[in-house]
Amino acid sequence: MRLVQVTIPAGKREAVLRVLDEEGIDYVVTDETSGREYTAVAYFPLPTSAVEPILEQLRDVGLEREAYTVVVSAETVVSKRFDDLKDSYAEKEESEERIARQEIEARAEELAASIPTYVVMTIVSAVIATAGLLLDSPATVVGSMVIAPLIGPAMTTAVGSVIDDAELFQRGVSLQVVGIVLAVAAATVFAVFVQVMNLVPPGLDPLSLAEVEERLSPNFLSLAVAIGAGIAGAVSLMTGISAALVGVMIAVALIPPAATVGIGIAYSDPALAVGSAVLVAVNMLSINLASLIVLWYAGYRPEHFFRRDKARIATLKRVAVLVVAIAVLSLFLGGVTYDSYQSAQTEQDIRNAIDTELEDPVYAGYTLVELEVETTAENLLFQRPTAATVTVGVPPDAGRPGLATGIETRVAAEAGVDIDIDVFYLERERGAG
Incomplete structure (x- = not known):
């Protein structure tokens, strides 16, 4: 519910009140006695979904933007007529919670934080994310997402596009680009500092950290996360729900991958840097695309009718650009997804070949305990198996009849890969009970 306050210009009082009477509001x-061009001030409660159509009608009868219009939240309205009005608009509108265009514009402007605040919070969140990744601490990484101010620019961009506000749109785009660049730069500087000051073990391989490794090879599931974040952000914005939790979701898609890019640069690991950079780009584009489509579908348009065609054309062009960009990057995601599938399939084939080899009577009592397949990056990111470490449980005092060579031959024949095999023997003795 909303409480609306409007100042009525001279000569417009009857027209304004007629609109309110016709709508059953x-x-x-009260008379306005400041001596300015206004003669009265009207106060009236409205259902949330009624704010935009009523303000449109008032604008049509002469209540232009030069007049003051204030819209605030109302906790409770006790009135039979208001209940009837609420029911009436509930039947007309698809969503009772959809806020007015004027409100969503104001919320978008509020979410676009001032430059100093935005810069500081982005740098701090990137540094915390980098620390969390290097500590391999999921809790710390999540903490960095909570303070990241990235929901504002994405939503500002979408709102600016659908209501044809070029300044708002450009501000949103600029803040997004600046935010990502700052996050990567801050993560790089912090990761270099950590290395120089020996705050992490010398020779640390970032890919040995689970939090870092999972962002090395993004796949199509990453796209789903980003699209979901964009949809949630737009819905929270247009329903007036707190954007804090949704902001965390958007930060999930951007801050840790951006920090991983910085780690890849600091550790001179191009595969890590490029893979994470692609993830950042896909996520940012997908968030913008999803939020833009949701807001346009929800019916947000420019205030003036003659600007709506311009906004529609501009929005369609931006959607097309985003779709093409995501499609191009999705080729990379598709390749990584397929490569991940192939790697998993190859490892399973190697395991099956080892199991088959151990079924030979020569290896009676031998059991496969552990298999670790080593891979190397080929064409920057795609993985190729090069070696495998096999741990085999054997009875005490069992012979060692050239198992490594047998496994290599079997793997080459059945799995179709030529890799080096190292075998470790683990003696096992089972009790009589």
Whole structure:
């Protein structure tokens, strides 16, 4: 529910009150005695979904933007007429919680934080994310997402596009680009500092950290996360729900991958840097695409009718650009997804070949305990198996009849890969009970 306050210009009082009467709206009118061009102030409660259509009608009868219009949240309205009005608009509107265009524009402007605040919070969140990744601490990484101010620019961009506000749109785009660049730069500087000061073990391989490794090879599931974040952000914005939790979701898609890019640069690991950079780009584009489509579908348009065609054309062009960009990057995601599938399939084939080899009577009592397949990056990111470490449980005092060579031959024949095999023997003795 909303409480609306409007100042009524001279000569427009009857027209404004006629609109309110025709819509069955309760109102209070007071005289305006400041001596300016306004003669009265009207106060009236409205259902949330009624704010935009009522303000449109008032604008049509002469209540232009030069007049003051204030819309605030109302906790409770006790009125039979208001209940009837609420029911009436519930039947007309698809969503009772959808806020007015004027409100969503104001919320978008509020979410676009001032430059100093945005810069500081982005740098701090990137540094914390980098620390969390190097500590391999999921809790710390999550903490960095909570303070990241990235929901504002994405939503500002979408709102600016659908209502044809070029300044708002450009501000949103600029803040997004600046935010990602700052996050990567801050993560790089911090990761270099950590290395120089020996705050992590010398010779640390970032890919040995689970939090870092999972962002090395993004796949199509990453796209789903980003699209979901964009949809959630737009829905939270247009329903007036707190954007704090949704902001964390958007930060999930951007801050840790951006920090991983910085780690890849600091550790001179191009595969890590490129893979994470692609993830950042895909996520940012997908968030913008999803939020833009949701807001346009929800019916947000420019205030003036003659600007709506311009906004529609501009929005369609931006959607097309985003779709093409995501499609191009999705080729990379598709390749990584397929490569991940192939790697998993190859490892399973190697395991099956080893199991088959151990079924030979020569290896009676031998059991496969552990298999670790080593891979190397080929064409920067795609993985190729090069070696495998096999741990085999054997009875005490069992012979060692050239198992490594047998496994190599079997793997080459059945799995179709030529890799080096190292075998470790683990003696096992089972009790009589």
